[in-house]
Amino acid sequence: MTPAELFLPRLERVHELSSGKAGERRWQFSCPGPNHVNGDKHPSAVATETSEGTLLFYCAASCTFYEIVEGCGLKPADAFMTVGSDRKVIAEGFNLTYKEALSTLYHEATVVTIAATEAAKGTLSDTDLNRLYKARHRIEQTYLNTGLKPR
Numbered sequence: 518m519t520p521a522e523l524f525l526p527r528l529e530r531v532h533e534l535s536s537g538k539a540g541e542r543r544w545q546f547s548c549p550g551p552n553h554v555n556g557d558k559h560p561s562a563v564a565t566e567t568s569e570g571t572l573l574f575y576c577a578a579s580c581t582f583y584e585i586v587e588g589c590g591l592k593p594a595d596a597f598m599t600v601g602s603d604r605k606v607i608a609e610g611f612n613l614t615y616k617e618a619l620s621t622l623y624h625e626a627t628v629v630t631i632a633a634t635e636a637a638k639g640t641l642s643d644t645d646l647n648r649l650y651k652a653r654h655r656i657e658q659t660y661l662n663t664g665l666k667p668r
């Protein structure tokens with residue numbers, strides 16, 4: 518479950534806005550924070566889901582992130598993606614998700630398997646060999662893009 522899936526059902530008068538940046542989604546909602554004497558009847562808060570899935574809050578009446586989270590009955594950590602979830606980036610500063618990395622590795626492993634089968638039959642063409650080098654390069658790039666260092 519993403520932070521947006523967790524928070525949005527707990528908010529009132531939720532209305533999706535056109536997105537700002539690519540990969541982001543935004544919703545306007547009535548703020549559950551303390552700076553609205555008679556309740557936030559005309560929605561003054563905006564939630565932004567980043568491309569990494571983190572949910573950010575802005576309230577025009579200056580309620581804080583913590584006050585909005587508390588008003589939803591949730592914890593600050595609930596606004597962030599947890600390890601192993603679909604949109605979590607593998608390492609800080611690298612915009613690569615686990616799903617994207619595994620998908621690439623699975624695809625390239627299939628290419629390697631096909632090339633190995635052709636090689637065993639003695640029918641590996643120059644085109645196949647070039648594709649095999651490309652697979653090696655893509656696997657290496659995926660590994661490097663995770664930001665994970667070899668031990």
Ligand SMILES: [Zn+2]
Nearest residue numbers: 548550576580
């Ligand atoms: Zn507010």
